[in-house]
Amino acid sequence: MELEGSLKSFNLLEILQFLSIGKLTGTLTLSKGLKEIILFIRTGKVVYSSQMTMGEKICRALIEKELIQRSRFENILLRENPEREFSVLVKSLIDENKLDKMILEDLVKLFIEDLVWEILLWDGGNFKFNHGPVELNPVLAVEVDIESLCIEGSRRLEDCKKFLAVIPTIDLVPTLKQVSPKIIDSLRQMTYEWKVLSLINGYRNVESIIEQSGSGVFEIHRILAFLITSNVIDLTPPEEAYRKLETRVKGYIGADKLNVVSTPQSVENSVAKSVTGRLLQVFQPAKEKETVQKKVSALTIFANLYNQLFDKLEAKGIFNENTVETQGIASLLFWQGILNEYPRVDLIYSINNHLYVERFEKFINYINNERFTQNCLEEAKIALIKGIKQLYKLGSDSVGIKQMNKFIQTVVQDIKVRFENPKVDLDSVVNKIIQQ
Amino acid sequence: MQGAKILIIDSSSAIQDMASKILGEAGYRIFTAGNGLAALSFPEIKSVSVILIDKELDTLSGEETIKLLRTDPESFNVPILMMISEEIAKERESEDLKGAFHYIYKPFKPEQLIEKVKNIIEEEEIKKKSEEFLQQAADKFMEELAESKIQKAVAQKSQIIVEKCLQNVVSLVDKRAKQEVEEKVTALSEEREQELVKQVVHEVARSMVDKLAERKVTEVMENVLKESTDKTVKKAADIIVPTIVREKIKDNVENILSREVTLKVQKAAENIVPDISNKIITIVENVTQKIVPKISRDIMPDLIKSSVTKYIEKTVPELIQKSVTTETQKYFNMNAEKVIKEKINRFSRLFFSLLIVDFVLLLGVIGLLIYFITKIPK
Numbered sequence: 001m002e003l004e005g006s007l008k009s010f011n012l013l014e015i016l017q018f019l020s021i022g023k024l025t026g027t028l029t030l031s032k033g034l035k036e037i038i039l040f041i042r043t044g045k046v047v048y049s050s051q052m053t054m055g056e057k058i059c060r061a062l063i064e065k066e067l068i069q070r071s072r073f074e075n076i077l078l079r080e081n082p083e084r085e086f087s088v089l090v091k092s093l094i095d096e097n098k099l100d101k102m103i104l105e106d107l108v109k110l111f112i113e114d115l116v117w118e119i120l121l122w123d124g125g126n127f128k129f130n131h132g133p134v135e136l137n138p139v140l141a142v143e144v145d146i147e148s149l150c151i152e153g154s155r156r157l158e159d160c161k162k163f164l165a166v167i168p169t170i171d172l173v174p175t176l177k178q179v180s181p182k183i184i185d186s187l188r189q190m191t192y193e194w195k196v197l198s199l200i201n202g203y204r205n206v207e208s209i210i211e212q213s214g215s216g217v218f219e220i221h222r223i224l225a226f227l228i229t230s231n232v233i234d235l236t237p238p239e240e241a242y243r244k245l246e247t248r249v250k251g252y253i254g255a256d257k258l259n260v261v262s263t264p265q266s267v268e269n270s271v272a273k274s275v276t277g278r279l280l281q282v283f284q285p286a287k288e289k290e291t292v293q294k295k296v297s298a299l300t301i302f303a304n305l306y307n308q309l310f311d312k313l314e315a316k317g318i319f320n321e322n323t324v325e326t327q328g329i330a331s332l333l334f335w336q337g338i339l340n341e342y343p344r345v346d347l348i349y350s351i352n353n354h355l356y357v358e359r360f361e362k363f364i365n366y367i368n369n370e371r372f373t374q375n376c377l378e379e380a381k382i383a384l385i386k387g388i389k390q391l392y393k394l395g396s397d398s399v400g401i402k403q404m405n406k407f408i409q410t411v412v413q414d415i416k417v418r419f420e421n422p423k424v425d426l427d428s429v430v431n432k433i434i435q436q
Numbered sequence: 437m438q439g440a441k442i443l444i445i446d447s448s449s450a451i452q453d454m455a456s457k458i459l460g461e462a463g464y465r466i467f468t469a470g471n472g473l474a475a476l477s478f479p480e481i482k483s484v485s486v487i488l489i490d491k492e493l494d495t496l497s498g499e500e501t502i503k504l505l506r507t508d509p510e511s512f513n514v515p516i517l518m519m520i521s522e523e524i525a526k527e528r529e530s531e532d533l534k535g536a537f538h539y540i541y542k543p544f545k546p547e548q549l550i551e552k553v554k555n556i557i558e559e560e561e562i563k564k565k566s567e568e569f570l571q572q573a574a575d576k577f578m579e580e581l582a583e584s585k586i587q588k589a590v591a592q593k594s595q596i597i598v599e600k601c602l603q604n605v606v607s608l609v610d611k612r613a614k615q616e617v618e619e620k621v622t623a624l625s626e627e628r629e630q631e632l633v634k635q636v637v638h639e640v641a642r643s644m645v646d647k648l649a650e651r652k653v654t655e656v657m658e659n660v661l662k663e664s665t666d667k668t669v670k671k672a673a674d675i676i677v678p679t680i681v682r683e684k685i686k687d688n689v690e691n692i693l694s695r696e697v698t699l700k701v702q703k704a705a706e707n708i709v710p711d712i713s714n715k716i717i718t719i720v721e722n723v724t725q726k727i728v729p730k731i732s733r734d735i736m737p738d739l740i741k742s743s744v745t746k747y748i749e750k751t752v753p754e755l756i757q758k759s760v761t762t763e764t765q766k767y768f769n770m771n772a773e774k775v776i777k778e779k780i781n782r783f784s785r786l787f788f789s790l791l792i793v794d795f796v797l798l799l800g801v802i803g804l805l806i807y808f809i810t811k812i813p814k
Contacts, residue, residue: 176473176495181508187477188510194479201447201470202494212449232473248492252523343449363454366543372457376450 003129007032012119013153015127020044020146026132032125037115040134046144048108048136049115055086055140058107060214062090067099074375087140108142114216116149120160121217123168156218163221166228170207173241174200174224174233183232196223197232203245205238208340242332249349252359298424299377301415302384303348303355305426308411309391310334310353318398328353335387342383344376355384389433405434440485440557444468445475445501446519447494451542455488458546459553472501481511486556490542491520515556519544641762654700657779664787 003015007030015028023044030037040048048054056077062068068089076085093099119125187194199209210220227233310331313319319330331353339346347360360380364373395404412426442464444455449470456466464485469475472493478484487505491498498518505511518539540552 176471178496179473181504184473184476184504184508187473188479188481191479194474194477197471197477198467198469198474200474201449203447204449204470244494248494251492252521344453345450346448347450360450363450363543366545367454367458369546371461372454372546376453 002131003127005127007119007122007125007127010127011157012116012127013150013157015129016046016116016146017150019129020150024129024131025134027130027134029128029130030119030122030125031127032122037119039112039115040136040141041129042134042136042143045146046112046116046149047134048141049112054108054111055083055090057111057214058090058104058140059086061107062093062099064214065103067093077379090140104140105142108140109144110216112142112144113149113152114218116153117156117160118210118217120153120157121164121221123164159222160218163218163225166225167206167221167235170210171205171238172235173203173205173238174209174227175202175236175241176200177231177234179232183230187232193223193226196220197227200233203241203336203346204343205241205336205340206235208343211340212343238333238336239329242329242336246329246332246349246351249359250351253349253351253356296419297357297361299348299357299361299380299384301419301424301426302381302388302429303357304415304419305408305411305430306384306387306391307354308414309388309395309407312407312411313391313395313398314353316395316399318394331355334390338383338387338390341386342379345380345383348380348383355387385429385433392433408434439463439465441465441467441480441483442486442488442553443475443478443481443484444488445470445472445493445498446488446490447471447492448490451490451519455549458549462550462553464553472496472498472504475501476504476508476511481508481514484511484514485560486553487511487514487516488540488553489516489518491518492524515560517552517556650700653779657783660780661783661787664784668787668791 003018012030019028019041021044025042028039028041030039037049039046059068059073059076063070063073072089076082076089079085090099090104094101094104187197195215196209196213199212204212206220206224209224210217213220224233228235314330329350332350335348335350335355339348345360347363349356349359357380364377367373392404392408395407399407408430412430415426442459444452444459444466445468446452446455447470452468452470456468460466467478467480467484469478472489473496475481475487475489476496489498489501493501496504502516502518505514505516515538519542520539522541522543538552538556540549544552
């Protein structure tokens with residue numbers, strides 16, 4: 001049996017109530033744009049969610065409870081399948097009697113409930129229920145009673161409507177307003193609100209704040225709505241906030257260094273197109289070879305791959321849907337989306353539609369201490385690869401996989417010619433991207 | 437200082453993360469925030485050891501935040517380490533740090549950052565300790581100063597108090613002495629007054645009694661005389677003298693008697709009154725000079741004067757009246773009979789002599805009448 005429809009016609013609570021009454025078993029897929037959440041239902045009860053970060057979320061909460069060390073958590077985060085690793089870690093904690101199963105159940109329930117409140121906050125979206133047996137993660141599967149969920153949900157529904165009126169979309173960026181000392185004094189009394197306030201940095205959007213806070217979506221909406229109505233913060237469109245950010249970071253870099261990570265092709269083109277350029281190519285072939293940079297960092301190589309792919313896709317008109325507000329900052333918008341997930345690499349800037357890793361590397365090199373930098377570097381690599389992956393997916397959807405593969409191979413070849421770096425096995429990275 | 441709280445304010449999560457890792461590993465407790473308002477509204481701002489703040493923050497810049505932190509009573513003395521981007525710092529090397537006092541260039545080496553923070557905390561510790569010592573020294577100095585001042589003040593005050601006490605004692609003694617003198621004077625004067633009054637009254641009473649007695653005697657005598665005269669005259673007239681003669685005699689007797697009596701009474705009063713008043717004055721003067729001591733001499737005249745006046749005005753008449761009444765009664769009881777008898781005797785003698793005179797006169801008249809009667813027909 002399949003059940004499908006729009007979340008505008010039925011809200012999640014109505015769907016869950018229907019499944020609960022029928023004591024149905026199956027998967028409920030909820031989607032809005034690129035976001036997709038699968039809820040696993042067993043005899044009318046929610047037992048698990050497909051949220052990729054469920055294990056990570058639980059482990060973050062366990063760090064707060066000092067049951068897991070942060071370094072261990074970060075190490076797992078860098079592995080290939082962190083979710084599976086987190087499940088194993090949680091199971092080992094239960095086996096060693098370090099973690100009470102009841103505490104874990106409460107945490108999972110809390111996250112599932114929060115996920116439901118998050119979906120309630122969606123403005124639109126679709127749902128699809130597939131009837132059939134479900135395979136569950138045995139460690140994190142916890143039954144959540146739909147009846148109590150619906151009772152609480154209907155109570156929160158009114159609040160959700162109020163929040164949505166104040167925060168229409170989670171892409172908006174909270175920015176500070178000028179506040180009076182009186183407001184500062186009153187904020188000083190609110191420890192929980194301060195945690196949310198401290199995450200505002202002028203370019204982090206609502207989604208990223210929710211992600212970084214470790215608190216529930218509903219709770220963050222409540223606090224942000226309170227801060228907005230108290231005239232402490234305002235919501236700014238992302239393009240406006242990012243443009244401001246771009247202007248600021250340009251000051252750190254200096255205009256002369258802006259093309260350091262630019263594509264070699266564009267350099268070649270610009271040189272080849274002019275007569276002087278062609279003459280230069282003839283008379284100074286050795287110099288051209290000198291442009292090949294040896295021993296560049298892995299980050300530079302990934303950034304270069306990202307930039308070249310972006311250029312190609314832009315040339316194909318993939319980002320041409322941009323409005324006047326977003327013109328010239330397509331990469332910035334794209335990259336900020338990735339940074340919302342990996343905020344610790346926010347020193348990799350997107351300027352003039354190209355990624356710039358030099359400042360990040362400068363900081364890392366300065367620190368020159370593996371203990372402090374390894375995780376940062378790894379995270380930066382993961383973020384860049386994720387960016388490349390998303391560009392590849394976007395390109396594949398738009399120009400086709402074949403064309404996209406051709407693009408990526410050309411770029412890889414070019415990079416191989418231009419840079420030498422034995423540390424990066426670019427082929428295997430690209431192959432993985434293509435396979436995925 | 438292990439466990440000291442460090443608040444890191446930077447819009448970049450990467451820098452927050454790096455700095456917190458470096459300092460966290462050095463044993464500090466780290467709090468991070470991405471904006472200046474979060475620094476201002478940090479609930480534990482008072483207990484923060486160092487605030488690391490980026491110069492280039494969004495909306496509320498690092499400089500503005502520092503300015504506000506410095507004017508806030510909760511955070512004005514929290515040390516601030518300003519993080520300045522190397523690229524910007526090179527351009528504005530000489531720029532004022534706007535209340536931060538400490539700065540570090542970004543990017544920083546871990547040991548650089550740890551050293552800076554450590555130095556600031558140590559500096560702050562030293563500052564606090566020196567402040568404590570200064571405070572202690574100041575307290576001690578103030579204590580000593582206060583003590584000496586207090587001692588001085590106490591000495592001055594005690595002198596003033598002693599003086600005041602003495603003054604009070606003197607005034608009290610004076611007052612008491614005055615009171616006592618007054619009391620004594622009053623008692624004495626009362627006694628004396630009473631004695632004097634008694635004496636005066638006695639004298640007055642005596643004189644009054646005398647006077648009254650005399651008056652009464654006179655009255656009685658007058659009555660008796662009148663009655664006896666009346667009787668005698670009546671008898672004589674009835675027997676001897678015709679009605680015209682009898683009337684004439686009666687008139688003469690009345691005139692002579694009344695004139696005599698008034699004269700006598702007037703004389704008596706004139707003699708008695710001046711004597712009495714003189715006596716009172718002399719007695720009062722004597723009393724004043726003898727009894728009143730030197731201190732009360734100033735007060736006494738008025739007092740005595742007023743008291744005596746009052747006494748004389750109010751009490752004396754009453755007393756006199758009483759005494760006179762009683763004395764009169766007594767006197768009268770004792771002496772009236774005697775006096776009356778004497779007076780009656782005197783009057784009877786006088787009467788008889790008058791009778792004889794009258795009789796002689798009558799005889800003369802009769803003789804004259806007979807002479808005229810015998811001579812006229814002829």
